[in-house]
Amino acid sequence: xxxxxxxxxxxxxxxxxxxxxxxxxxxxxxxxxxxxxxxxxxxxxxxxxxxxxxxxxxxxxxxxxxxxxxxxxxxxxxxxxxxxxxxxxxxxxxxxxxxxxxxxxxxxxxxxxxx
Amino acid sequence: xxxxxxxxxxxxxxxxxxxxxxxxxxxxxxxxxxxxxxxxxxxxxxxxxxxxxxxxxxxxxxxxxxxxxxxxxxxxxxxxxxxxxxxxxxxxxxxxxxxxxxxxxxxxxxxxxxxxxxxxxxxxxxxxxxxxxxxxxxxxxxxxxxxxxxxxxxxxxxxxxxxxxxxxxxxxxxxxxxxxxxxxxxxxxxxxxxxxxxxxxxxxxxxxxxxxxxxxxxxxxxxxxxxxxxxxxx
Numbered sequence: 001x002x003x004x005x006x007x008x009x010x011x012x013x014x015x016x017x018x019x020x021x022x023x024x025x026x027x028x029x030x031x032x033x034x035x036x037x038x039x040x041x042x043x044x045x046x047x048x049x050x051x052x053x054x055x056x057x058x059x060x061x062x063x064x065x066x067x068x069x070x071x072x073x074x075x076x077x078x079x080x081x082x083x084x085x086x087x088x089x090x091x092x093x094x095x096x097x098x099x100x101x102x103x104x105x106x107x108x109x110x111x112x113x114x115x
Numbered sequence: 116x117x118x119x120x121x122x123x124x125x126x127x128x129x130x131x132x133x134x135x136x137x138x139x140x141x142x143x144x145x146x147x148x149x150x151x152x153x154x155x156x157x158x159x160x161x162x163x164x165x166x167x168x169x170x171x172x173x174x175x176x177x178x179x180x181x182x183x184x185x186x187x188x189x190x191x192x193x194x195x196x197x198x199x200x201x202x203x204x205x206x207x208x209x210x211x212x213x214x215x216x217x218x219x220x221x222x223x224x225x226x227x228x229x230x231x232x233x234x235x236x237x238x239x240x241x242x243x244x245x246x247x248x249x250x251x252x253x254x255x256x257x258x259x260x261x262x263x264x265x266x267x268x269x270x271x272x273x274x275x276x277x278x279x280x281x282x283x284x285x286x287x288x289x290x291x292x293x294x295x296x297x298x299x300x301x302x303x304x305x306x307x308x309x310x311x312x313x314x315x316x317x318x319x320x321x322x323x324x325x326x327x328x329x330x331x332x333x334x335x336x337x338x339x340x341x342x343x344x345x346x347x348x349x
Contacts, residue, residue: 031228045347062343073332
């Protein structure tokens, strides 16, 4: 019986998964936000700025676009809520942090960071 | 018998195939095995593109240094006027056609929207919308690839060849690998469209569409990075 209960919760979880996905309107809102951010990025690149004033805002907008696509379109924001076990979440977060640090160190070693 | 147990008995009596179509039973993790496998695959793809982007940045920095120093070996395939433009700008910016690439980026972003709408349509058993959005996604992806072929041709005519210098090699390898990934995604979409036209794509296979969608959005995310790092940051 215990096995049956586990299976049932899993199946219900699956239905909940789809129920928690964004609505069609929310998808359109995310798309408009992505399009606007892209337009701002392009305009910013033509603003005649140099160094960190040019690069940092561009990287920030890129990161926001990354999070919007991963969070909303790839359902990562919603799936993370249903994933059981903090170990997976921490392992994923730690791996991501480690990867970012490694790339920053490599770029710093070759003097590629804008600051 | 509790309500949960009653549900359990009901579901246990269902054929196993119904669950398998979603990619198998949920695991204790909360995600289906198929979805977890796709995320692990995408994680490995992050390493691939991370390495390609890093290589591009390093070769670009080296290329600019050589151009500013007036080393003719690195720009032997390029016309002298272009070399002068590089030296005046102190970057590879004169190469890029930002308005054109911006339009390509917009097209790929739009294809991500049509992809999620296709997934939503198949989840709701809306056969017509599923076909329309899948076809739209494949069409937008193809348009992006056509734009990339045009861009590569223009760059090649301007003198940026694959074997002319390390910068050219790194650029074509990075953007070419991305193009190959987009092309692979288009084939997946056409396969789904084929299954849809055979009437076999319904809500029981929604997760299959979602998995293809995950791949497609990942390709879109990689382009978000490439567009900013390669094209917008001089």
